[in-house]
Amino acid sequence: MKNKKITRSITQGVYVLTTNNGGCIVDAVSQVSASEEPLISVAVMKKNYTRELLEKNEKFILSVLAEDADGEIIKTFGLNSMKDIDKFANKELFTGDEIKIVKNSIGYMECEIVDRIDMDTHLLIIGRLKEAEVFEDKKPMSCGYYQEHKDELLKVNTMEGKVAWVCTLCGYVYFGETLPDDYICPRCGAGKEFFEKKEG
Numbered sequence: 001m002k003n004k005k006i007t008r009s010i011t012q013g014v015y016v017l018t019t020n021n022g023g024c025i026v027d028a029v030s031q032v033s034a035s036e037e038p039l040i041s042v043a044v045m046k047k048n049y050t051r052e053l054l055e056k057n058e059k060f061i062l063s064v065l066a067e068d069a070d071g072e073i074i075k076t077f078g079l080n081s082m083k084d085i086d087k088f089a090n091k092e093l094f095t096g097d098e099i100k101i102v103k104n105s106i107g108y109m110e111c112e113i114v115d116r117i118d119m120d121t122h123l124l125i126i127g128r129l130k131e132a133e134v135f136e137d138k139k140p141m142s143c144g145y146y147q148e149h150k151d152e153l154l155k156v157n158t159m160e161g162k163v164a165w166v167c168t169l170c171g172y173v174y175f176g177e178t179l180p181d182d183y184i185c186p187r188c189g190a191g192k193e194f195f196e197k198k199e200g
Contacts, residue, residue, distance in 0.1 A: 011144075012143045013027060013142055014146050015042075015064055016102050017062055022050050023050055023077055024048050025074060026043070037128050037129050037130065039114070040126070040127050041124055044122060044125060045188070046122060046123055051123050060099070060125065061099045061110045063105040066138035066140060069153075079173060105135060106137075109129055110132065112130050162199075163176060165179045167194055174195065179197075
């Protein structure tokens with residue numbers, strides 16, 4: 001039997017990827033060259049609206065989140081679509097002109113897109129590092145840390161009498177008394193077995 005939870009053992013960080021007019025939470029980020037301007041790869045789900053933006057834009061920024069990152073940043077960029085809300089509405093959280101940078105982050109990497117590769121469920125973006133800065137010397141948030149502390153970070157609140165189902169892989173929330181047997185998380189593709197029930 002295939003248990004996809006083993007993929008959590010792959011060491012990955014937690015980042016806010018931003019580009020013109022949008023952004024999302026990503027974890028599949030790697031440095032794939034060691035030149036003066038190294039290449040950075042990042043995988044973005046095809047279903048994600050940010051993927052559409054990355055098809056049109058030529059730059060992106062990765063803000064590196066620390067373990068003490070503001071949970072609102074994770075909820076805003078991880079559980080919502082720019083089609084539905086303005087993720088940059090709280091301007092106190094961001095800096096930068098053309099592409100926004102998370103202020104409460106370890107630092108950022110600004111990359112110029114050099115390639116886009118179709119990878120089944122994801123679009124793999126390859127960017128060349130053009131600008132970078134370190135704001136604070138803190139411990140980066142790992143996916144393992146996020147999984148251990150996601151209840152605290154996301155703080156999913158339900159109204160009294162309401163039921164929420166939370167995806168244990170990405171944190172997506174489905175509201176409803178029952179979760180359909182064939183339900184697939186629209187954010188990460190996880191099946192019903194990866195959802196936990198929370199009652200208000």
